[in-house]
Structures are given as structure tokens and as C-alpha cells.
Amino acid sequence: MIENMTRWYELSLLLHASSVLFYFIDFLHHNRKANRIAFWLLSIVWGMQTFFFIERMIETGRFPVLTLVEGLSFYAWILITLSLAINRLLRVDFIVFFTNVLAFFILALHTFAPAQHASAGIAERLMSELLMIHITMAILSYGAFSLSFIFSLLYLIQYNLLKKKKWGKRLLRLGDLAKLDDMSYILNGIGLPILLLGLLLGVVWAYMKVDHFSWYDAKVIGSFSVLAAYGFYFYKRIVQGVQGKEMAFWNIGSFLFLLVNFFLFGTLSQFHF
Known part of the structure; x- marks a missing residue:
């Protein structure tokens, strides 16, 4: 029951x-x-x-x-x-x-x-499930950010081809700039709330399972910095109305920082492995 x-x-x-x-x-x-x-x-x-x-x-x-x-x-x-x-x-x-x-x-x-x-057994199993949900949501958000990064990269390639007036089949296959920009924006819109909820669940798990949880842990700081970077992306896009090349560069930079957080900061963390 x-x-x-x-x-x-x-x-x-x-x-x-x-x-x-x-x-x-x-x-x-x-x-x-x-x-x-x-x-x-x-x-x-x-x-x-x-x-x-x-x-x-x-x-x-x-x-x-x-x-x-x-x-x-x-x-x-x-x-x-x-x-x-x-x-x-x-x-x-x-x-x-x-x-x-x-x-x-x-x-x-x-x-x-x-x-x-x-039951202590049920509580322990729930902790394991909570950790799995946290990891799954984080990876799902990374997937959305990865696709968004690819669209931003294609945007810059297309932008460069148009600027240099290099017409051809490659130009047509890449798609128009507006669509590439919109797809990048939509994917970030999916990834950000999933990452936010995943981090909140991670904080819940850490407070309940990690003996000496610290907000100054490298992976904790890095993860919330990634969240802030993508949050600022939406601030520039929605509040300041910035679009196009500048947002593509910001999105690519945010994704590269996400990779640094994933591969480097995880190894420096006290409880992320």
C-alpha cells in the first residue's frame, strides 16, 4: 500500500x-x-x-x-x-x-x-530513483542544447556563405537563416526548463544523501553557471530583442561551457563521478 x-x-x-x-x-x-x-x-x-x-x-x-x-x-x-x-x-x-x-x-x-x-528499503530505493531521474533530465537537456548548438553552427556557416555570395546546392541544403535561428531558440526553450528541474532534483538528492554537500562544489557551480548562461541567452533574445549572429555565437559559447562543465568539472567534484 x-x-x-x-x-x-x-x-x-x-x-x-x-x-x-x-x-x-x-x-x-x-x-x-x-x-x-x-x-x-x-x-x-x-x-x-x-x-x-x-x-x-x-x-x-x-x-x-x-x-x-x-x-x-x-x-x-x-x-x-x-x-x-x-x-x-x-x-x-x-x-x-x-x-x-x-x-x-x-x-x-x-x-x-x-x-x-x-520502510528504509523503500526510502533507499527512492533515493536511487531520484538520482536516476536527475541524471536522465540533465542528459535530456544536454541533448536539446546539443541540437541547438548544431543549428547555431549551421546558422554561422550559412551566414558566411551568404556574405561571401557563394551560391549553390550547399546553400540551399542548409536552410534559411530565420529557420535555423528559430530552431536553435526552440530547442533551448525545451532544454532550459528540463535542466532547471533536473538541477532542483539533484539538490534534493544531494541534501539527503551527501554528508557534506557544498554549494561551492565545482560541478554545482558549473551546472548553475550553465543554467545562468542559457538564462542570459533568453534575456538577450526576449528582453533585448537580440537575434541572429550574436545569439548564435552566445549559444555556441554556452554549449562549449556546458562541455567543460560535463567533462572537467565533474572530475573536480567531491561527489560527482
Whole structure:
């Protein structure tokens, strides 16, 4: 029974992660369809969390907020409720997205907290699953960033061919500049929220499993620096309106730094292998 409930908690977390991804797509492109999908996914999460909360209330015979784990559950429920209300009443996309990111982090803490599970074996297995989810999400984001890097590289090659007026089949096969730039942007839009959520899960795992977790660890600093680099990419693109060659160079530089973080900083880390 306990293990079945754990699976439902994990499903809730997965749906929440999908909701965050769609909210980010809406945030970037003002896509109402993505917003509706995100809203209904989050509504399902809200329904599941409400059920879990009521079940816990019946089980304990009190309002379940007295322990840290219960408090995290209630806090996550409050954030999800506020997010749904803001989405419907105010439509402030920026606030909705970051409220959901915070709610996801709190929900992850609650789901994988060892005190949540009566069996030490279940708690240990969940820690392993949490680590696998963290690694999988990080690698998925790296895949999106890799493809984005290739599109930016093709953009610069195409740009150079056009500037030198080298017409031919190669020019046609590369595609037009606008499409290459847009594909790079879209792939980064997929990779960034996945990396963000993956890092949040990694922090949860490290706090629960690493004896002397440090924010000054080389891989931790490097990973959040990669996140900041791609975050600045979107700042330049959306806020400053920069496109084209400058963004292609920034994207390529961000990806090269990602490779440095992956291959070098991991070897300098105290707990990444």
C-alpha cells in the first residue's frame, strides 16, 4: 500500500514537471494551447495532492501540518492552488512559471523525504530513483542544447556563405537563416526548463544523501553557471530583442561551457563521478 502511494506521488511529480515545461513554452511564445495543457496538467496535480491531503487528514484525525513532511505537502498544495488562481484570474505568465518551479521543488522534497516512508528499503530505493531521474533530465537537456548548438553552427556557416555570395546546392541544403535561428531558440526553450528541474532534483538528492554537500562544489557551480548562461541567452533574445549572429555565437559559447562543465568539472567534484 505504501509503495503504491509512493508511485502516485511520483506520477504527480512527473505531471508537475510536464506542466512546468508547457508553462515555459507559453512564457516564451505566448502559446495559449501550451498554457491550457499546462493548466489542466497542474489541475490534475492539484486534484491528486488534495486527495493525498484529505486522506492524510482522515488517517491522522487532525489537520496534517505538524511535521516537516506534512508542512511541505501543505506548502506545495498552497503554491499549486495560488498558481492556478493566478493563471485564471491575473494571467501573469512570469509569476505563474516561477511559482510552479518553486512548487515543484517543494513537492520533490516532500515526495522523496525519507521520513515520508515507513520502510528504509523503500526510502533507499527512492533515493536511487531520484538520482536516476536527475541524471536522465540533465542528459535530456544536454541533448536539446546539443541540437541547438548544431543549428547555431549551421546558422554561422550559412551566414558566411551568404556574405561571401557563394551560391549553390550547399546553400540551399542548409536552410534559411530565420529557420535555423528559430530552431536553435526552440530547442533551448525545451532544454532550459528540463535542466532547471533536473538541477532542483539533484539538490534534493544531494541534501539527503551527501554528508557534506557544498554549494561551492565545482560541478554545482558549473551546472548553475550553465543554467545562468542559457538564462542570459533568453534575456538577450526576449528582453533585448537580440537575434541572429550574436545569439548564435552566445549559444555556441554556452554549449562549449556546458562541455567543460560535463567533462572537467565533474572530475573536480567531491561527489560527482
